[in-house]
Amino acid sequence: MGTISCEVVGGKRRSGSVFTMVCSGPFGNESCSSADVLVGLDAAVKDGVDILSISLGGDSIPLDQDPIAIGSFAAASKGIFVSACAGNFGPNNFTLNNEAPWMLTVAASSVDRSFRVSVKLPSGKVIPGESLDQPSNFPKSSLPLYYSTESPTCDMDPLDDSHRGSIWVYEAGGRHNVVAFAKSHGAKALIFIFPKKVGATIILTKMDFPGVVLANKEGSDLISYLISASDPSTSIVFNGTVLGVSSAPAVAWFSSRGPSQATSGILKPDISGPGLNILAAWIPSDDTPEYKIQSGTSMAAPHLSGVAALLKAVHPTWSPASIRSAIMTTADADVSDELLESALYFAKGAGHVNPSKAADPGLIYDITDDDYVSYICGKFGEEGARNIARRVVNCSKSMMEEELNYPSILLAPKGGAAAKVTRIVTNVGLARSSYTVSVTISKTVVSATVTPHMLTFNELNEQKSFTVSAEWSAGGPPTSGNQFVEGKLTWTSNDGKYVVTSPFVISAL
Ligand SMILES: *[C@@H]1O[C@H](CO)[C@@H](O)[C@H](O)[C@H]1NC(C)=O
Numbered sequence: 420m421g422t423i424s425c426e427v428v429g430g431k432r433r434s435g436s437v438f439t440m441v442c443s444g445p446f447g448n449e450s451c452s453s454a455d456v457l458v459g460l461d462a463a464v465k466d467g468v469d470i471l472s473i474s475l476g477g478d479s480i481p482l483d484q485d486p487i488a489i490g491s492f493a494a495a496s497k498g499i500f501v502s503a504c505a506g507n508f509g510p511n512n513f514t515l516n517n518e519a520p521w522m523l524t525v526a527a528s529s530v531d532r533s534f535r536v537s538v539k540l541p542s543g544k545v546i547p548g549e550s551l552d553q554p555s556n557f558p559k560s561s562l563p564l565y566y567s568t569e570s571p572t573c574d575m576d577p578l579d580d581s582h583r584g585s586i587w588v589y590e591a592g593g594r595h596n597v598v599a600f601a602k603s604h605g606a607k608a609l610i611f612i613f614p615k616k617v618g619a620t621i622i623l624t625k626m627d628f629p630g631v632v633l634a635n636k637e638g639s640d641l642i643s644y645l646i647s648a649s650d651p652s653t654s655i656v657f658n659g660t661v662l663g664v665s666s667a668p669a670v671a672w673f674s675s676r677g678p679s680q681a682t683s684g685i686l687k688p689d690i691s692g693p694g695l696n697i698l699a700a701w702i703p704s705d706d707t708p709e710y711k712i713q714s715g716t717s718m719a720a721p722h723l724s725g726v727a728a729l730l731k732a733v734h735p736t737w738s739p740a741s742i743r744s745a746i747m748t749t750a751d752a753d754v755s756d757e758l759l760e761s762a763l764y765f766a767k768g769a770g771h772v773n774p775s776k777a778a779d780p781g782l783i784y785d786i787t788d789d790d791y792v793s794y795i796c797g798k799f800g801e802e803g804a805r806n807i808a809r810r811v812v813n814c815s816k817s818m819m820e821e822e823l824n825y826p827s828i829l830l831a832p833k834g835g836a837a838a839k840v841t842r843i844v845t846n847v848g849l850a851r852s853s854y855t856v857s858v859t860i861s862k863t864v865v866s867a868t869v870t871p872h873m874l875t876f877n878e879l880n881e882q883k884s885f886t887v888s889a890e891w892s893a894g895g896p897p898t899s900g901n902q903f904v905e906g907k908l909t910w911t912s913n914d915g916k917y918v919v920t921s922p923f924v925i926s927a928l
Pocket residue numbers: 510511512763900901902903
């Protein structure tokens with residue numbers, strides 16, 4: 420299996436603890452055999468871990484052939500919470516890995532922290548950028564700008580020396596080569612403008628040179644100035660760490676997107692968490708210290724592992740599925756994508772994790788081991804189910820994927836018929852409480868009903884079921900463009916304290 424770790428940064432890949440265990444080979448070129456992955460996961464289970472954080476993945480593979488899915492099935496059935504990276508193959512659709520419904524599939528988003536650099540034009544206009552290099556002795560004065568429309572080629576030698584002492588502006592390109600080239604020609608600083616497609620996703624790497632990265636939108640402001648000014652110049656102010664950046668959280672450009680190929684009846688990814696420019700532990704070497712700023716869903720999955728650990732401490736008896744439910748139904752859905760447009764569920768999952776809300780979700784959607792067995796029986800038959808469970812399974816009960824008691828709902832009504840599933844919620848809020856449902860979805864396209872409308876509980880851990888059905892409205896399914904209609908299904912407690920939200924998607928595929 421061509422497995423790689425789900426982190427991205429300038430060509431170097433490094434391992435998390437599970438990764439170290441199961442992958443070998445030279446740096447950046449590790450190979451992880453299926454057998455090693457499986458043995459590693461089994462060893463962790465045997466060690467008695469409570470949580471598995473898997474920053475490891477590759478292409479989508481059928482679950483009954485996927486060592487991570489198989490290894491984590493055994494883990495989940497022993498009550499071990501499994502949090503795994505969604506993959507870094509975005510932003511194209513159908514690029515997820517680690518899709519099994521017994522794991523939490525984690526997408527990567529930005530945090531509201533910026534390693535700020537201000538590019539100050541003579542007009543006083545300030546263009547915000549970022550840099551991991553924050554020299555304290557950089558000249559405060561305005562310096563000439565050098566920009567060639569032929570950049571970023573490094574083979575434009577021979578270059579006369581007239582650009583010594585300037586700030587050079589580059590559009591994209593391999594950063595490290597450019598740094599060396601510019602340095603050797605006396606550049607004072609470099610401003611990189613990222614391509615439009617990556618939007619607000621600025622992956623930072625240390626350059627050991629005054630290097631500034633601008634997102635494309637900010638970069639265009641600089642270019643407009645450059646081409647209009649006869650003698651362009653700018654000053655650069657290194658501002659250090661700035662908090663409260665308003666564009667966050669935004670799903671990172673590289674974060675893999677659904678729909679899931681391996682589990683088309685389950686809405687994946689499940690959640691998004693911090694995964695862009697994260698301070699991460701690092702195996703020290705000559706040129707890297709013990710901590711390093713890294714980007715990738717490999718950085719996001721451990722955040723969710725940490726949240727799961729906190730929730731497990733607060734609710735020691737909760738199953739992994741209950742913990743996942745709490746995380747998903749309380750997530751902050753207001754997340755944008757890399758282009759700062761509203762993110763789809765297939766990018767953000769239920770939304771950005773909100774740990775304190777997750778500690779007290781009101782209702783949970785639990786899933787038992789038997790439910791997972793019915794799921795794998797329904798999907799793979801007895802033979803395939805045995806491959807996943809690695810034991811003889813009794814497939815007298817089986818279910819369709821969408822019937823799994825998942826905290827999100829994906830239905831695919833066919834023809835004029837309604838698609839219908841039952842869900843069961845468990846009361847973990849107030850013993851005596853009632854909840855009313857609301858469904859938000861475009862009524863002109865989808866007609867959806869939930870029965871009953873209200874659930875009344877008299878004690879804790881009491882379970883109530885409800886059914887959800889959806890069919891296409893008179894106009895039928897969308898025939899072009901987006902084949903998925905997004906909505907949400909929300910149970911709100913009558914005292915307003917709990918809001919339990921499930922992503923709700925109707926598929927025309
Ligand atoms: C992914 O699918 C969505 C609709 O579900 C669509 O709007 C978007 O353009 C697709 N993305 C790519 C990169 O094709």
